[in-house]
Amino acid sequence: MFSEVISEGIIIVNDQRQITASNNAANKMFDYREGELLGESLDILIPERIKDKHSKLADRFMGEGKARQMGKGLDLVGVRKDGEEFPLEISLNPFKLKAKRYVLALIMDISEKKKAEQTIDYWFQIFDESLNEIFVFDAESFIFINVNRGAQLNLGYNMQELGKMSVIDIKPEVTMEVMKRLVSPLVSGRKEKVIFETVHKRKDGTDYPVEVHLQTSFMGKRQVCVAIVLDITERKNYTEQLENTVEERTQQLREALQAEKKLNELKTKFLSLVSHEFKTPLTSILTSTSLLSKYREAEQQEKRDKHISTIKSKVKYLDNILTDFLSIERLDLGKVNYKVTPFPLSKLINEVVYDSNTLLKEGQHIQYPENIDGLVVEFDEKILGLALSNLVHNAIKYSPEHTDIDLKVEQESEQLKINVIDHGCGIPPEDRPFIFDRYFRATNVLTVQGTGIGLNTVRQHMHNLNANVTFKSELGSGSTFTLYIPLNNKENEENLTG
Numbered sequence: 001m002f003s004e005v006i007s008e009g010i011i012i013v014n015d016q017r018q019i020t021a022s023n024n025a026a027n028k029m030f031d032y033r034e035g036e037l038l039g040e041s042l043d044i045l046i047p048e049r050i051k052d053k054h055s056k057l058a059d060r061f062m063g064e065g066k067a068r069q070m071g072k073g074l075d076l077v078g079v080r081k082d083g084e085e086f087p088l089e090i091s092l093n094p095f096k097l098k099a100k101r102y103v104l105a106l107i108m109d110i111s112e113k114k115k116a117e118q119t120i121d122y123w124f125q126i127f128d129e130s131l132n133e134i135f136v137f138d139a140e141s142f143i144f145i146n147v148n149r150g151a152q153l154n155l156g157y158n159m160q161e162l163g164k165m166s167v168i169d170i171k172p173e174v175t176m177e178v179m180k181r182l183v184s185p186l187v188s189g190r191k192e193k194v195i196f197e198t199v200h201k202r203k204d205g206t207d208y209p210v211e212v213h214l215q216t217s218f219m220g221k222r223q224v225c226v227a228i229v230l231d232i233t234e235r236k237n238y239t240e241q242l243e244n245t246v247e248e249r250t251q252q253l254r255e256a257l258q259a260e261k262k263l264n265e266l267k268t269k270f271l272s273l274v275s276h277e278f279k280t281p282l283t284s285i286l287t288s289t290s291l292l293s294k295y296r297e298a299e300q301q302e303k304r305d306k307h308i309s310t311i312k313s314k315v316k317y318l319d320n321i322l323t324d325f326l327s328i329e330r331l332d333l334g335k336v337n338y339k340v341t342p343f344p345l346s347k348l349i350n351e352v353v354y355d356s357n358t359l360l361k362e363g364q365h366i367q368y369p370e371n372i373d374g375l376v377v378e379f380d381e382k383i384l385g386l387a388l389s390n391l392v393h394n395a396i397k398y399s400p401e402h403t404d405i406d407l408k409v410e411q412e413s414e415q416l417k418i419n420v421i422d423h424g425c426g427i428p429p430e431d432r433p434f435i436f437d438r439y440f441r442a443t444n445v446l447t448v449q450g451t452g453i454g455l456n457t458v459r460q461h462m463h464n465l466n467a468n469v470t471f472k473s474e475l476g477s478g479s480t481f482t483l484y485i486p487l488n489n490k491e492n493e494e495n496l497t498g
Helices: 024-030 048-064 112-130 149-157 175-188 234-294 298-333 345-359 383-395 429-434 454-464 492-498
Strands: 009-014 021-022 068-072 076-079 085-097 099-109 133-138 145-147 194-201 207-219 222-231 340-344 366-367 376-380 404-413 416-422 470-473 478-486
Touching: 009 024, 024 076, 024 099, 024 133, 024 175, 048 207, 112 149, 112 376, 133 149, 133 429, 145 149, 175 194, 175 207, 175 222, 222 234, 234 298, 298 345, 298 366, 298 454, 298 492, 340 345, 345 376, 345 383, 376 383, 383 404, 383 478
Parallel strands: 366 404
Antiparallel strands: 009 021, 009 099, 068 085, 076 085, 085 099, 133 145, 133 222, 194 207, 207 222, 340 376, 404 416, 416 478, 470 478
16 A cells, blocks of 8 residues: 555544554554554544543544644644653545545654754753853854854844844954954864954943854855854953052052051150150159148148149049050950940930039130930940040140030931030141041140040040041131931940840
């Protein structure tokens, strides 16, 4: 029979969907012996899960009676005798014989075709998802045929745009003649691969260095070039980075030497400072102590009180200096333990003002802030007291007699501003960038006692507590130092205690 010499499977079924004939190719395809399918229902060749659907389609086809390709656009499957499913393509051809209706099904096993398609899909996925740029372009015109997604993203063009462009459009330094010379040994077969460095230009005008691995292939009879492109920006920058590293290390060495020199200068300055700042009050204490012994009469009590007051004042001054030194040491060693608690601001300011009154010069007054009753602050009370005392004491120290020191409190949405305003000598513009540096003293107050430690300590404490301190100053008119205290310090408390 003719049906036995063709490679496609042939199965004939009647209008009852019974198999009336099958050729050798169909028997082998479904793994049945010759004659074994005769009289069986067509359902024997159909997977169980789609039998109902297939039955309805078959009945409708029998009613229409027109030849057609079955399941166009669908994935059709058959089932072998052992239950294995496999993909099919089927052409249906109805006919009549002796007034009976039959259908001849021409069946092709497309398992290999499906595998090939899957393989193509797999390699296309690799092509499209490669981290490198991959280009396929015509070997003569250099017009792009395909460009992977990585290259499209890097260049900023989509495939529709690239399909109208050539290699020359993304290589500003390469002409058509240069490109022909590069491709020539590949097209002629003298070389299998060419590797070169060039520059790619993005849609936005920026460019980047690349290394191109170029070879040829064929799409049917059409010769094409395949370029695998590596972005070598990092490699190009390696030498520059190495030189920068050497320069950076050299600079670090310079900075280390400069830091050591500065440290030695600070040590010298510190020793000089300690010597001067301790010697002056100690001399006053010694002098007052010596004079006290001379005033033994009752009517000389006023003079005794004067010298006792001097001794107390100088001892307090020395105690403040030692407190500053110890505070610096604890800050440097990271040994400061902060305790954030709620407290009334008015209580703290009362204590600071009361303590500062003993330092006031003749005619000086501290103006108490308004509208702070009932204002509760959540902060480290001891540290805020230290910071505010330092600023008030400086305001007293650097202001003349018969002037006021004003304390003002401003409440904002997320922070509290405490301003300490004096009407003193102010800070020279050239000294202002260094005013918070340790041991720094402004040039216009070098004759006034001071260590240059207080403001540095205040700033470090404020920063550690997510707060801040700033200043404004006008030479000859005074200064305003401002503490910025966060109103919601819960997160800060967790950071300090967590």
